[in-house]
Amino acid sequence: MxxxxxxxxxxxxxxxxxxxxxxxxxxxxxxxSSTKIESEYKDFSDAFSKINSTICYSVKANSNLSVIRTLSNLGAGADVVSGGELLRALKGGVSPQKIVFSGVGKTDQELEMAIESDILQINAESLSELSRLNIIAEKYNKIPKVGIRVNPDVEAGSHDKISTGRKEDKFGIDWENVGEIFVANKNFKNIKLVGLAIHIGSQLQSLSPFEEAFKRLEELLTTLMSENHKIETIDLGGGLGIDYSQDLVLKISEYSKLVTKYFGNYDCNIIFEPGRRIVxxxxxxxxxxxxxxxxxxxxxxxxxxxxxxxxxxxxxxxxxxxxxxxxxxxxxxxxxxxxxxxxxxxxxxxxxxxxxxxxxxxxxxxxxxxxxxxxxxxxxxxxxxxxxxxxxxxxxxxxxxxxxxxxxxxxxxxxxxxxxx
Ligand SMILES: Cc1ncc(COP(=O)(O)O)c(C=O)c1O
Structure with missing residues (x-):
């Protein structure tokens, strides 16, 4: 159509x-077009139907409640980056157990909201955030699940202002320091570190930056697992580009092959956060x-x-x-x-x-x-x-x-x- x-x-x-x-x-x-939104979501989810995955639509791309509801009706989760987006996702019918909360500067109130709502995962981006989370979780008598956003230091190859995975960018924890964070986390009794997350940028038109980041993430994963850290989730973020005017467009099938090559054999829930590609x-x-x-x-x-x-x-x-x-x-x-x-x-x-x-x-x-x-x-x-x-x-x-x-x-x-x- x-x-x-x-x-x-x-x-x-x-x-x-x-x-x-x-x-x-x-x-x-x-x-x-509601039908186009549905069709894009289905294309994405069909490509990952054979692996254990959760597709968390990135609400920041278009946070209108009707858009969120259209997607949650199809089973989509949500990736949110503020308390306001979390509220929208919940109002839009997204199950809390399919919501991930990303962002480099979450306030205490936002962390409280996330903990109270029992969401799937909070992606932390600093030791200070882990420490604040630990204190807040104790207050709520809960053990939130947390992922560490890794900065893999790769060039996304898209626009400078929407590249997020280089070492000079504010996002994530430098991949070389993630091991130390897992060790430091032993002091935080009220949070459960369950996963790793990346998001290297938006409007990517080539698979190679993804591949570079996946390689680094997989190395990290095997090292952490060999040190007996249990990893339950691998969050690969969003970033797939779209056609604005005869742009090169990545095929979801190719992206899915790449994901399967690197992470298909891990007994983990693979989380995706597509935004632009869906809407x-x-x-x-x-x-x-x-x-x-x-x-x-x-x-x-x-x-x-x-x-x-x-x-x-x-x-x-x-x-x-x-x-x-x-x-x-x-x-x-x-x-x-x-x-x-x-x-x-x-x-x-x-x-x-x-x-x-x-x-x-x-x-x-x-x-x-x-x-x-x-x-x-x-x-x-x-x-x-x-x-x-x-x-x-x-x-x-x-x-x-x-x-x-x-x-x-x-x-x-x-x-x-x-x-x-
Ligand atoms: C953490 C995170 N996840 C997902 C996305 C969605 O990216 P895209 O719309 O390119 O799929 C973004 C966008 O900046 C983001 O920052």
Whole structure:
């Protein structure tokens, strides 16, 4: 099934015309295909059906409750990195026994929440975290299961800002020091060290960084096991890239072969934390052209969506394909244009120097592959509202997050007496 396609020149998501949603709710808005999310999850879980595994959808990629619920209905677990995400995962119907909590700086309150909720595993990233966990667990009279996030010191080969497994990155415990942590842990009576975890980066387009990290992790695993440390879980993180615009895309079957080669023979639960791969290509951002402004060398197509709605192009120089919602009528000449938002920042650009046909003021466009790290990174910058999110299933659509208007934001603000007139 094609989830996004033109039918008689009109862009549809599943069985619903984008123009129909736009005319009912206005623009801009995010729109997700529920069936595509389900299909991506099934592809991932099918690839690991023969090994003992838990697939923990990485909630940070898209934390809308309807997205989480769609996945938990299929049996997915969740990878969370804050108390807020933990709350969302639980509200989204994820079993606590399928939740892992990652993150380099969990607060005591967040650790308390994780311990109280009896989650599958807390991935600790420092000795100080283990020590705090030990104290908190005693208070709750519980023995939480803990994994150690290992920094394997490998280059992910993706963007600098989403590479997380090099020794200069803040994440994890240097692989050479993990043995000492297991020894030190003997002093912590209230936690049970059960596993090792890695996550080397996001949007990986080659297997080789994974292989490098897996080699190091396996070495560590055999050493720890030979020293009689019992390892029950191996958490391999997320990171599989998606196709943004003819990018090289890793085949899940190849990734699964690699995982099986390194870890298939261990009697362990293999945990995966895919985010982008599950939701990235299942969502688009719909915007309207406010104006087309001629410049000296090129035109500027100004949209009503901006960097506060989709930050990736400004933050990472990420490239998202942009297509018109209506693709019929006589073809006008291609014009060289920058597609920009209305925010007062030169960096508020969605695409530089692209050629568009058939684009006029008032037209709608779709910014593709915006299902991951889109809505979750949005902000109120320039006092712009948070835009609506819509989910489509077959011929139906529902608003799954209402637009958050500025008046509700203003309700959270108050003025001290000394500046009131
Ligand atoms: C610990 C951890 N796990 C999983 C993920 C999800 O990564 P991706 O969306 O690339 O699969 C991330 C993303 O940064 C992460 O930090």
């Amino acid at each position: 094609k989830y996004f396609q033109y039918i008689n020149g009109e862009l549809f998501i599943e069985g619903v015309a984008i123009s129909k949603i736009a005319s009912e709710i206005g623009t801009p808005f995010y729109c997700y 990235g290509n299942a969502g688009i951002l719909i915007a309207q052209v406010i104006c087309i402004k001629p410049g000296i060398e090129k035109q500027f197509v100004v949209l009503d969506a901006a960097m506060n709605d989709l930050l990736r192009p400004s933050l990472y120089g990420a490239i998202h394909e942009i297509i018109p919602i209506t693709n019929n009528g006589p073809k006008s000449p291609k014009v060289l244009a920058d597609i920009v938002g209305p925010i007062c920042e030169t960096g508020d650009i969605f695409a530089t120097g692209i050629k568009l046909t058939n684009i006029s003021e008032g037209d709608l466009v779709a910014i593709n592959s915006a299902g991951a790290y889109g809505a979750v990174m949005s902000s109120f910058y320039n006092s712009r509202p948070l835009i609506a999110e819509v989910m489509v299933k077959d011929n139906n659509f529902e608003i799954i997050r209402k637009k958050l208007d500025i008046s509700s934001l203003l309700n959270y603000e108050s003025m001290p007496n000394w500046i009131k007139t």
